[in-house]
Amino acid sequence: MLKFSKKADYALLALQYMAMVQYGINAVPRVVNTKEIAEEHNIPLELLAKVLQTLARHQLIESHHNGPKGGYVLGREPKDITIAQVLESIEGPLGLTDCSQEKYQSTCDQMARCNIRTPLLKIQDSVLQLLNGMSIEDMMVDESPFVIIESVKPEGVSS
Amino acid sequence: MLKFSKKADYALLALQYMAMVQYGINAVPRVVNTKEIAEEHNIPLELLAKVLQTLARHQLIESHHNGPKGGYVLGREPKDITIAQVLESIEGPLGLTDCSQEKYQSTCDQMARCNIRTPLLKIQDSVLQLLNGMSIEDMMVDESPFVIIESVKPEGVSS
DNA sequence: TCTAGTCAAGAGTATTTTGGTCGGAGACTA
DNA sequence: TAGTCTCCGACCAAAATACTCTTGACTAGA
Known part of the structure; x- marks a missing residue:
């Protein structure tokens, strides 16, 4: 994981x-x-x-x-x-969950009642900030x- | 990723x-x-x-x-x-790289000349701290x- | 006691992701 | 211009993941 x-x-x-x-x-x-x-x-x-x-x-x-x-x-x-750039090049856009990419949001049939999206994005943000801050x-x-x-x-x- | x-x-x-x-x-x-x-x-x-x-x-x-x-x-x-506890339950011990678990360290034939281990562990630490801090x-x-x-x-x- | 609703656990299957391979096409050196 | 040496993109195989099926055990209520 x-x-x-x-x-x-x-x-x-x-x-x-x-x-x-x-x-x-x-x-x-x-x-x-x-x-x-x-x-x-x-x-x-x-x-x-x-x-x-x-x-x-x-x-x-x-x-x-x-x-x-x-x-x-x-x-x-x-x-x-930055580390983030490297990872992104190799693996494509980073994101803890699919719905962090806009184009996938439509495919998620629980958007409406998904209560964990927001906190997840918050975590993700911090991780990205970390990876962006390191070169x-x-x-x-x-x-x-x-x-x-x-x-x-x-x-x-x-x- | x-x-x-x-x-x-x-x-x-x-x-x-x-x-x-x-x-x-x-x-x-x-x-x-x-x-x-x-x-x-x-x-x-x-x-x-x-x-x-x-x-x-x-x-x-x-x-x-x-x-x-x-x-x-x-x-x-x-x-x-905590989020970390949840992830760990589901996926087993977390770690950006195999060699963060001690038991795998021996299997990595580049331990000796691996210059990225230390910085990687640093990143990992921060991520874990983040996940541990959120419930x-x-x-x-x-x-x-x-x-x-x-x-x-x-x-x-x-x- | 019988039935239906629920958790528990295992094996089995399919699909996606990942790791690794192959055969070229282009470019430099001699 | 022949012979390497290198990058490059398509291809294949193996592993991980997501999901299903089956069986069993246990409990509440009729």
């Missing part, structure tokens, strides 16, 4: 990676291709390809060109790519890829 | 209805049965039955007894039933079903 889809996960992962390559500390900006990201993160190449295509279509990234040395770059600065930049937690989370390891390795 | 499942919708609808019957203005508290709710809201009887069973198993509602005049009542006051009572917005929320509109959300 409330789970991101794999595609959304992959998208965030990829964007974060690209952001690090282009804007990270000591970064040497360059074009990155699908294969590189897929191998880096161990995700199915073809699926990631599709995800990136979608992101490109929504201008979050730009396909540099085809052929050898082709690839993608971010379409804007990391701080200008790829916020995911660029410096360089260290290895952050030991103590809950993984049984005994106090953290020190 | 981020959508509630139908079952979750039905659960909220049912709880809100029961709350109105028991605690609403001028309410005459009584037991309500599955059929009544299903007809009231036009949802498949059998499916709703299963949803209510689940809620009962989680003590959010109580089955009054079998047989004629049987039915359900709320297990506690509306303000003590069935908040859904008892007296009788008027149509309240237009202006914040849905694109402009000036944050104001």
Whole structure:
């Protein structure tokens, strides 16, 4: 419940990676291709390809060109790519319930006596605000890829 | 994306209805049965039955007894039933990503180089806080079903 | 005690969504 | 211009979800 889809996960992962390559500390900006990201993160190449295509279509990234040395770059600065935009590109308009999209409202035969629509929209609003307030930049937690989370390891390795 | 499942919708609808019957203005508290709710809201009887069973198993509602005049009542006051509890009963533990549940962490082969886990958990936390802060009572917005929320509109959300 | 109304629980089916695959078309390099 | 390498869009399979059916147990009231 409330789970991101794999595609959304992959998208965030990829964007974060690209952001690090282009804007990270000591970064040497360059074009990155699908294969590189897929191998880096161990995700199915073809699926990631599709995800990136979608992101490109929504201008979050730009396909540099085809052929050898082709690839993608971010379409804007990391701080200008919000989590909400990413999710929306991948999954279509966000909404806790169908009736938050106007075009579906007519199909809901309980609109009239639906008392939960309003409070639901309120929740949804807050969630959206949250997702809109967070960008790829916020995911660029410096360089260290290895952050030991103590809950993984049984005994106090953290020190 | 981020959508509630139908079952979750039905659960909220049912709880809100029961709350109105028991605690609403001028309410005459009584037991309500599955059929009544299903007809009231036009949802498949059998499916709703299963949803209510689940809620009962989680003590959010109580089955009054079998047989004629049987039915359900709320297990506690509306303000003590949070949205998060409802969702969790229906859909199991909530979490934006698998690795928020400890038992799945080991199965994720990219834990080591996963840079998005931490920020994702942060988002998730906020969402959960939101859902925990809202209860069935908040859904008892007296009788008027149509309240237009202006914040849905694109402009000036944050104001 | 018999009947009808109700909750309880399981298995089974259909439909939608999601994850993943394939075969090209275009573009660059040599 | 041949040979790669890349993006791209249509396609397929598997999984999750929504919904149904059947059976059973229990209770109130005739």
